[in-house]
Protein backbone atom coordinates (compact mmCIF):
# COMPACT_ATOMS: atom_id res chain seq x y z
CA UNK A 619 0.00 0.00 0.00
CA UNK A 620 1.06 3.62 -0.57
CA UNK A 621 0.65 5.63 2.61
CA UNK A 622 0.07 9.36 2.25
CA UNK A 623 1.59 11.24 5.18
CA UNK A 624 2.43 14.74 6.43
CA UNK A 625 5.54 15.56 8.43
CA UNK A 626 5.23 18.15 11.21
CA UNK A 627 7.47 19.67 13.84
CA UNK A 628 6.67 21.64 17.00
CA UNK A 629 9.84 23.16 18.48
CA UNK A 630 11.79 20.32 16.87
CA UNK A 631 9.66 17.49 18.33
CA UNK A 632 8.74 15.83 15.02
CA UNK A 633 5.77 13.73 14.01
CA UNK A 634 4.21 11.84 11.13
CA UNK A 635 0.58 12.94 10.78
CA UNK A 636 -1.98 10.76 9.02
CA UNK A 637 -5.52 11.76 8.09
CA UNK A 638 -7.29 8.61 9.26
CA UNK A 639 -10.88 9.85 9.17
CA UNK A 640 -11.69 6.94 6.83
CA UNK A 641 -10.11 4.51 9.33
CA UNK A 642 -7.85 2.80 6.76
CA UNK A 643 -4.73 2.86 8.98
CA UNK A 644 -4.79 0.04 11.52
CA UNK A 645 -2.54 0.14 14.61
CA UNK A 646 0.57 -1.87 13.81
CA UNK A 647 3.52 -1.49 16.20
CA UNK A 648 6.11 -2.82 13.73
CA UNK A 649 4.92 -0.60 10.88
CA UNK A 650 4.74 2.54 13.05
CA UNK A 651 8.24 1.99 14.46
CA UNK A 652 9.57 1.49 10.91
CA UNK A 653 7.85 4.66 9.67
CA UNK A 654 9.40 6.59 12.59
CA UNK A 655 12.85 5.10 12.01
CA UNK A 656 15.26 7.78 10.77
CA UNK A 657 17.19 5.36 8.51
CA UNK A 658 14.60 2.83 7.31
CA UNK A 659 11.51 5.05 7.31
CA UNK A 660 10.37 8.68 7.29
CA UNK A 661 11.89 9.49 10.69
CA UNK A 662 9.98 11.00 13.63
CA UNK A 663 9.64 11.06 17.42
CA UNK A 664 6.08 9.79 17.04
CA UNK A 665 3.13 9.15 14.74
CA UNK A 666 -0.30 10.73 15.15
CA UNK A 667 -3.62 9.69 13.67
CA UNK A 668 -6.31 12.30 13.10
CA UNK A 669 -9.53 10.30 13.46
CA UNK A 670 -13.22 11.06 13.15
CA UNK A 671 -14.59 12.51 16.40
CA UNK A 672 -16.34 10.09 18.73
CA UNK A 673 -18.11 12.91 20.55
CA UNK A 674 -20.51 15.23 18.79
CA UNK A 675 -18.97 18.43 20.19
CA UNK A 676 -15.47 17.49 18.97
CA UNK A 677 -13.77 18.36 15.68
CA UNK A 678 -11.58 15.23 15.66
CA UNK A 679 -9.90 12.60 17.82
CA UNK A 680 -6.11 12.37 18.34
CA UNK A 681 -4.35 8.99 18.66
CA UNK A 682 -0.65 9.16 19.53
CA UNK A 683 2.14 6.56 19.14
CA UNK A 684 5.74 6.93 20.27
CA UNK A 685 8.61 6.16 17.86
CA UNK A 686 8.76 2.64 19.34
CA UNK A 687 5.38 2.03 17.66
CA UNK A 688 3.40 1.78 20.89
CA UNK A 689 0.36 3.88 21.68
CA UNK A 690 1.16 6.19 24.57
CA UNK A 691 -0.16 8.95 26.77
CA UNK A 692 -0.64 12.61 25.78
CA UNK A 693 1.80 14.46 23.54
CA UNK A 694 1.66 18.25 23.97
CA UNK A 695 3.73 19.20 20.93
CA UNK A 696 1.89 16.56 18.89
CA UNK A 697 -1.39 18.07 20.12
CA UNK A 698 -0.30 21.46 18.81
CA UNK A 699 0.75 19.91 15.47
CA UNK A 700 -2.54 18.04 14.98
CA UNK A 701 -4.48 21.29 15.50
CA UNK A 702 -2.38 22.92 12.75
CA UNK A 703 -3.07 19.83 10.57
CA UNK A 704 -6.83 20.06 11.25
CA UNK A 705 -6.75 23.66 10.02
CA UNK A 706 -4.76 22.60 6.93
CA UNK A 707 -7.40 19.91 6.20
CA UNK A 708 -10.20 22.48 6.56
CA UNK A 709 -11.73 20.73 9.61
CA UNK A 710 -11.38 23.82 11.81
CA UNK A 711 -10.78 27.52 11.34
CA UNK A 712 -9.19 29.23 14.35
CA UNK A 713 -10.44 27.09 17.24
CA UNK A 714 -10.54 23.38 17.93
CA UNK A 715 -12.06 20.96 20.42
CA UNK A 716 -10.75 17.44 20.35
CA UNK A 717 -10.34 14.36 22.50
CA UNK A 718 -7.02 12.63 23.14
CA UNK A 719 -6.17 9.77 25.48
CA UNK A 720 -6.16 12.08 28.52
CA UNK A 721 -9.48 13.75 27.76
CA UNK A 722 -10.79 16.85 26.06
CA UNK A 723 -8.57 19.68 24.76
CA UNK A 724 -9.34 23.15 23.44
CA UNK A 725 -6.93 24.92 21.10
CA UNK A 726 -6.49 28.06 19.01
CA UNK A 727 -4.33 28.51 15.88
CA UNK A 728 -2.65 31.75 14.83
CA UNK A 729 -0.07 32.18 12.05
CA UNK A 730 2.73 32.33 14.65
CA UNK A 731 1.63 29.72 17.20
CA UNK A 732 -0.80 27.07 18.38
CA UNK A 733 -2.16 27.30 21.92
CA UNK A 734 -3.32 24.06 23.49
CA UNK A 735 -5.24 23.68 26.72
CA UNK A 736 -3.83 20.89 28.87
CA UNK A 737 -5.60 18.87 31.56
CA UNK A 738 -5.80 20.32 35.08
CA UNK A 739 -3.10 19.13 37.47
CA UNK A 740 -4.02 18.27 41.06
CA UNK A 741 -0.81 16.79 42.34
CA UNK A 742 2.89 17.65 42.32
CA UNK A 743 4.92 14.98 44.10
CA UNK A 744 8.15 15.97 45.81
CA UNK A 745 10.84 13.30 45.55
CA UNK A 746 14.45 13.24 46.69
CA UNK A 747 16.05 16.10 44.65
CA UNK A 748 13.26 15.92 42.07
CA UNK A 749 9.56 16.39 41.33
CA UNK A 750 6.99 14.21 39.61
CA UNK A 751 4.10 15.70 37.65
CA UNK A 752 1.58 13.98 35.38
CA UNK A 753 0.65 16.55 32.74
CA UNK A 754 -1.07 14.03 30.48
CA UNK A 755 2.19 12.07 30.38
CA UNK A 756 4.36 11.21 33.40
CA UNK A 757 7.34 13.51 34.03
CA UNK A 758 10.28 13.34 36.45
CA UNK A 759 11.84 16.81 36.85
CA UNK A 760 15.32 17.62 38.10
CA UNK A 761 16.37 21.26 38.62
CA UNK A 762 20.08 21.56 37.97
CA UNK A 763 22.90 23.87 36.89
CA UNK A 764 24.82 23.65 33.60
CA UNK A 765 22.01 21.85 31.82
CA UNK A 766 23.89 22.02 28.50
CA UNK A 767 26.63 19.80 29.88
CA UNK A 768 24.35 16.96 30.98
CA UNK A 769 24.37 13.64 29.14
CA UNK A 770 20.57 13.54 28.91
CA UNK A 771 20.39 10.13 27.23
CA UNK A 772 22.59 8.36 29.80
CA UNK A 773 21.21 10.11 32.90
CA UNK A 774 17.63 10.09 31.65
CA UNK A 775 17.59 6.40 30.84
CA UNK A 776 19.04 5.55 34.25
CA UNK A 777 16.06 7.30 35.91
CA UNK A 778 13.50 5.98 33.40
CA UNK A 779 14.50 2.37 34.13
CA UNK A 780 15.02 2.71 37.90
CA UNK A 781 12.91 0.78 40.42
CA UNK A 782 10.50 3.67 40.96
CA UNK A 783 9.46 3.85 37.32
CA UNK A 784 10.53 0.64 35.61
CA UNK A 785 6.98 -0.77 35.36
CA UNK A 786 5.45 2.06 33.33
CA UNK A 787 8.46 4.25 32.51
CA UNK A 788 8.71 8.01 32.75
CA UNK A 789 9.95 11.01 30.79
CA UNK A 790 12.88 12.78 32.44
CA UNK A 791 13.43 16.56 32.34
CA UNK A 792 16.67 18.31 33.33
CA UNK A 793 15.97 21.99 33.95
CA UNK A 794 18.09 25.07 34.57
CA UNK A 795 16.67 28.40 35.70
CA UNK A 796 17.90 31.06 33.26
CA UNK A 797 16.04 34.14 34.54
CA UNK A 798 12.95 35.32 36.35
CA UNK A 799 10.20 32.89 35.31
CA UNK A 800 12.54 31.57 32.59
CA UNK A 801 13.95 28.07 32.29
CA UNK A 802 15.85 25.82 29.90
CA UNK A 803 14.60 22.24 29.74
CA UNK A 804 16.08 19.14 28.11
CA UNK A 805 13.98 15.98 28.01
CA UNK A 806 14.62 12.25 27.73
CA UNK A 807 11.45 10.75 26.26
CA UNK A 808 10.03 7.37 27.10
CA UNK A 809 9.14 5.51 23.88
CA UNK A 810 11.79 7.39 21.91
CA UNK A 811 14.37 6.29 24.50
CA UNK A 812 16.52 9.28 23.70
CA UNK A 813 16.63 13.02 24.14
CA UNK A 814 14.18 14.88 21.88
CA UNK A 815 14.52 18.53 20.90
CA UNK A 816 11.48 19.49 22.96
CA UNK A 817 8.58 17.95 24.87
CA UNK A 818 5.25 19.76 25.33
CA UNK A 819 3.87 17.79 28.29
CA UNK A 820 7.45 18.02 29.65
CA UNK A 821 7.61 21.82 29.67
CA UNK A 822 4.06 21.95 31.07
CA UNK A 823 5.14 19.71 33.96
CA UNK A 824 8.33 21.78 34.40
CA UNK A 825 6.36 25.06 34.67
CA UNK A 826 4.04 23.64 37.32
CA UNK A 827 6.94 22.07 39.28
CA UNK A 828 8.91 25.35 39.10
CA UNK A 829 5.94 27.30 40.49
CA UNK A 830 5.32 24.70 43.18
CA UNK A 831 9.04 24.79 44.13
CA UNK A 832 8.94 28.58 44.50
CA UNK A 833 11.37 29.05 41.59
CA UNK A 834 8.78 31.00 39.59
CA UNK A 835 6.40 33.67 40.78
CA UNK A 836 4.38 34.45 37.65
CA UNK A 837 1.67 32.30 36.15
CA UNK A 838 3.20 32.58 32.67
CA UNK A 839 6.50 30.79 32.35
CA UNK A 840 8.89 30.82 29.40
CA UNK A 841 10.79 27.62 28.69
CA UNK A 842 13.54 27.27 26.11
CA UNK A 843 14.30 23.86 24.66
CA UNK A 844 16.86 22.65 22.12
CA UNK A 845 14.19 23.17 19.42
CA UNK A 846 12.78 26.55 20.46
CA UNK A 847 10.73 28.45 22.99
CA UNK A 848 7.43 27.39 24.59
CA UNK A 849 5.20 29.31 27.00
CA UNK A 850 3.04 27.81 29.71
CA UNK A 851 0.34 29.77 31.51
CA UNK A 852 -1.98 28.58 34.28
CA UNK A 853 -4.07 29.52 37.30
CA UNK A 854 -3.62 28.05 40.76
CA UNK A 855 -6.61 27.58 43.05
CA UNK A 856 -5.69 26.01 46.41
CA UNK A 857 -3.57 23.03 45.37
CA UNK A 858 -5.19 22.77 42.00
CA UNK A 859 -3.63 23.99 38.71
CA UNK A 860 -6.24 24.79 36.07
CA UNK A 861 -6.65 26.67 32.81
CA UNK A 862 -3.21 25.43 31.74
CA UNK A 863 -2.22 26.52 28.22
CA UNK A 864 0.85 25.43 26.25
CA UNK A 865 1.82 27.80 23.41
CA UNK A 866 4.43 27.71 20.69
CA UNK A 867 5.05 27.25 16.98
CA UNK A 868 3.95 24.23 14.92
CA UNK A 869 4.82 23.72 11.28
CA UNK A 870 4.09 21.38 8.38
CA UNK A 871 7.54 20.51 7.02
CA UNK A 872 6.75 18.24 4.06
CA UNK A 873 4.30 15.65 2.78
CA UNK A 874 4.86 12.45 0.89
CA UNK A 875 3.98 8.87 0.14
CA UNK A 876 5.72 5.79 1.43
CA UNK A 877 5.34 2.16 0.44
CA UNK A 878 4.32 -0.10 3.30
Ligand SMILES: N[C@@H](CCC[C@H](N)C(=O)O)C(=O)O
Pocket residue numbers: 631684690691692693694695696755756788789807808809810814816817818819820
Ligand atom coordinates in the same frame (compact mmCIF):
# COMPACT_ATOMS: atom_id res chain seq x y z
N1 LIG B 1 6.72 14.56 22.98
C1 LIG B 1 5.59 14.54 23.78
C2 LIG B 1 5.42 13.47 24.81
C3 LIG B 1 5.09 12.16 24.13
C4 LIG B 1 4.74 11.05 25.06
C5 LIG B 1 5.90 10.55 25.84
N2 LIG B 1 7.01 10.12 25.04
C6 LIG B 1 5.42 9.39 26.73
O1 LIG B 1 5.32 8.25 26.26
O2 LIG B 1 5.09 9.66 27.88
C7 LIG B 1 5.10 15.89 24.20
O3 LIG B 1 5.35 16.87 23.47
O4 LIG B 1 4.38 16.00 25.19
